[in-house]
Amino acid sequence: MGLLSPIAVLPFVTPWLFAAGAAAVSIPIVIHLLNRRRFRIQAWAAMEFLLAAHRRNVRKLKLQRWLLLLLRCLALLLLAAGIAQFLPPGSVLGAILGQADRLTVVVWDNAYTTQYRPAGQKTIFTRARSLITHWLNRSNAQGRVAIISGSKNPHGLLNTPAVDLATVSHLVAGQKPTDAAVDLAAGLKRALTVLQKQKSRTNRKRLWLITDDAQAAFAPRAMAGTTMGAGTAQRLKTLISEIRKTGTTVRVFDVGDPHAGNMAITQLNLARHFTLINRPLRVRISVRNATAMPQAQVKVRLFLDQVAAGSVTLPQINPGSQVTVDATLGADITVAGMHTITAKLPADGLLIDNTRRLVVHAHRRMRLLLVDGAPGDPTTGRLASTAWLATALAPLAHGNTFDPHVISAIELSAQSLRHYAAVIFSDTAAPGPHMVQRLRAFVNAGGLLLIFPGPQVLGHTWSSALKTGRGGLLPAVMGRITVPAKDLHFNFGGSGNAITGPFLAARQSGIHTGIGSVIITHYLNLRVTNSDLSQTLLSFNNGQPALLSRRVGRGEVMTAAFTCDTRWTDFPAQPSFLPFIYQVMYFGIPDRNARWNLQVGGHFSLAAGKADIWHGPNGKTFTLRDQQVDARIVANSPRLWLAGMYRNSSRTRLVAVNVDPADADIQHLPASRVAAILGLPVADVISAPQSLARQHTNQASIGGNAGQRLLLLALLVLLAETLLARAFSRYDRSAGRVATRGSKNDGR
Helix, strand or coil: CCCCHHHHCCCECCHHHHHHHHHCCHHHHHHHHHHHCCCCCCCCCCHHHHHHHHHHHHHHHHHHHHHHHHHHHHHHHHHHHHHCCECCCCHHHHHHHCCCCEEEEEEECCCHHHHCCCCCCCCHHHHHHHHHHHHHHCCCCCCEEEEEECECCCCCCEEEEECCHHHHHHHHHCCCCCCCCECHHHHHHHHHHHHHHCHHHCCEEEEEEEECCEHHHHCCCCCCCCCCCCCHHHHHHHHHHHHHHCCEEEEEEECCCCCCCEEEEEEEEECCCCEECCCCCEEEEEEEEECCCCEEEEEEEEEECCEEEEEEEEEEECCCCEEEEEEECCCCCCCCEEEEEEEECCCCCCCHHHEEEEEEEEECCEEEEEEECCCCECCCCECCCCHHHHHHHCCCCCCCCEEEEEEEHHHHHHCCCCCCCEEEEECCCCCCHHHHHHHHHHHHCCCEEEEECCCCCCHHHHHHHHCCCCCCCCCCEEEEEECCCCCECEECCCCCCCCCHHHHHHHHCCCCCCHHHCCECCEEEEECCCCCCCEEEEEECCCCEEEEEEEECCEEEEEECCCCCCCCECHHHCCCHHHHHHHHHHHHCCCCCHHHEEECCCCCEEECCCCCCEECCCCCEECCEEEEECCEEEEECCCCCCCEEEEECCCCCEEEEECCHHHHCCCECCHHHHHHHHCCCHHHEEECCCCCCHHHCCCCCCCCCHHHHHHHHHHHHHHHHHHHHHHHHHHHHHHHHHHHHHHHHHHC
């Protein structure tokens, strides 16, 4: 690569193509050399007279041959330079060849917010596309042009400068708005790269940013449940500054609507992480009001598998605010498998974010694997260490939410973990290295690992096996078993979380749950080494953690400091134990539906060998590609750039792709605000432009296309070579006849 790098600095748009054409110049030279070796000269008497005449014209013949060879080589070089789009390094040469010494880089905001349609008008995207195509088709469009995406989808446009403006115009005219989120910083960064590479090839550079001046694009406001990055305004200002340092003039063309407003569904999730058949289905919906007026009686319609399943009405949403509400669907899922939930708002100017979809996988029951390290003894009446826990998880003969399956620690190595939502250890020894790898894979794939201690637990062996820190599984170092010096209870005086919240609410309402009077006689010391990796869900009144959690991959690891039986505490015998365990399961079992619910631009993975054909919302199909990830092979989808539903041919798997809720705020920013964010004069932000060229006609064009003129010049050189070759051939024949006559006269 280092040896070929000098070619890249040649003054051509495609220097590699010129290098290949230049190499072709050797062809006529080789032919010339081969022609000289075609015949073997054999002297004989009759030729002596012709050779004598030939010697008198040898200099002239050599000159003719060298001239023809030079013209043939020059024609090939001109053809190569024309096809490779030669860039004249100077203004004089550029004027002679008709090449404008100008580079225009257009950063086009084509995010889904530009699909906004003001009442009675065309969409923002259509307006921007018309401005670009009209400018490209005008006579004053000259030089080289690059069209760069201003959204997270970088495909479909022209990141390399081109001089064939008719082709660029055709490309722009065929563009459609993308469903991707806005990312002006990424577009400006790509533009900066182009401008820096072309710095030595042009004297005049300009950048045009065509955007709708939406709030979400320049200065997104904080909003819960979104993925917007902090410091957007500062990044944009820094990039514009770097671009201007290259000698590039910058203009912003505001094609947005000053009165733009939008209502959007920004969140649609399950109230709990899992779904069971024949159970009420509760969802959580967030609606954002990105208009200048309060919105009252906002109705959200709900659908289950495309069938109406009720609605919910939000009394009022103030301007710029978001309201979240829980709603129960009017229909239950009756068949296990994958299903779709859809929420819809009434139509407005931006339709794409009025609908949000959610794919859920419904189960008959949530299967849990309980690993018992202290099995019971029926002869002595001693209960197993998991007996209280299993009873709390499945208290009824039928219709339980959970389906616990109890095994001994010895049986664990032969047990598949694939169909379980959680693996719960109770008073077991630390697992071996092979089992640790299996548990790590289980948690990374979206499982819950819950560890309850007991007399047989050696904390240091667990900490050594599962480890803490960035590469470990445990939320804290497991220490020694401790006997408190005085009465030990749970501390419920702090702030609540998903587990303790319901108990705190009951306590504030005057309901006695009994959890505050639980007695702990022993506990396992847990020492947090990195508070960023762990969360304390419950603590003792001596300040020691009682229950810790840690996110690992798509799953969760939780460690308790108390037993799940009555050897260390009377908690399992309390009526609050059952709701507490249920809250732990609701919190700890990760959302396994997350892998089937993506934002635009995301992709999903399946186990290798899933070669089923997938169908997108536009009817197009694709297949998954096998790729190696670490030590295993997975089948990955391409990035999905269209919002909607994706399904495989057998309809057994579904994927929902939604737009980024961070872009919901499309309220229009004034030119002064945009200019301040970008660090530009207000005059450089042009509102409601009627033409892109009108503000830039002060510099006259100095020509057209150098590539076209070089191709024409190459044809003229080829024509000259043909005419000269014919003329030289006639001259040689006439000279030969004259020489022959002279030889005969001399013979007389």
